[in-house]
Amino acid sequence: MHPASALLRQILVLNASLEFEMRRAMRINETDFQALQHIIASRSMSPGELATRMHLTSAAVTTIIDRLERAGHVQRTAHPTDRRRRLVCITPQAMQEAMEHLMPMIMESDASVKNMEPEAQQAVVGYLRATTEAIERRIRKMRETDPSSAPTPDELG
Secondary structure (H helix, E strand, O other): OOHHHHHHHHHHHHHHHHHHHHHHHHOOOHHHHHHHHHHHHHOEEOHHHHHHHHOOOHHHHHHHHHHHHHOOOEEEEEOOOOOOOEEEEEOHHHHHHHHHHHHHHHHHHHHHHHOOOHHHHHHHHHHHHHHHHHHHHHHHHHHHOOHHHOOOHHHHO
16 A cells, blocks of 8 residues: 555544544534534535435434534524525534634644645645545445445355
């Protein structure tokens, strides 16, 4: 395995640890944290959209939103153009808390790249872009795969 691939693997493992620590600090479980990530990425979304993204029932997502709302992490708001719909948005306090955890790391990484020669910066961006595309392709491929054709744990040995 190329050292860059080994370091990418280490980044993925460290990201899981970082997410665990953020969940612990925010006092939320993994599923609620995943929901929060989807909401942050979209700025706001309907409960139905969140259910689709998380592959959960609307009832399960309602429970998640209720927990996040009670904890002060999200709020339900009126849809700007459809009075019948509601949107779920992250609260400013929750966004600030997430950024307090992430910004030091982001700023340090950003400074590292900015200190590189332009050609090296382009190489880093190219590698990360190619890696992102590879991960996206793998996700699409796994989603297309018929789960009934996957080997069982016994078949895997």
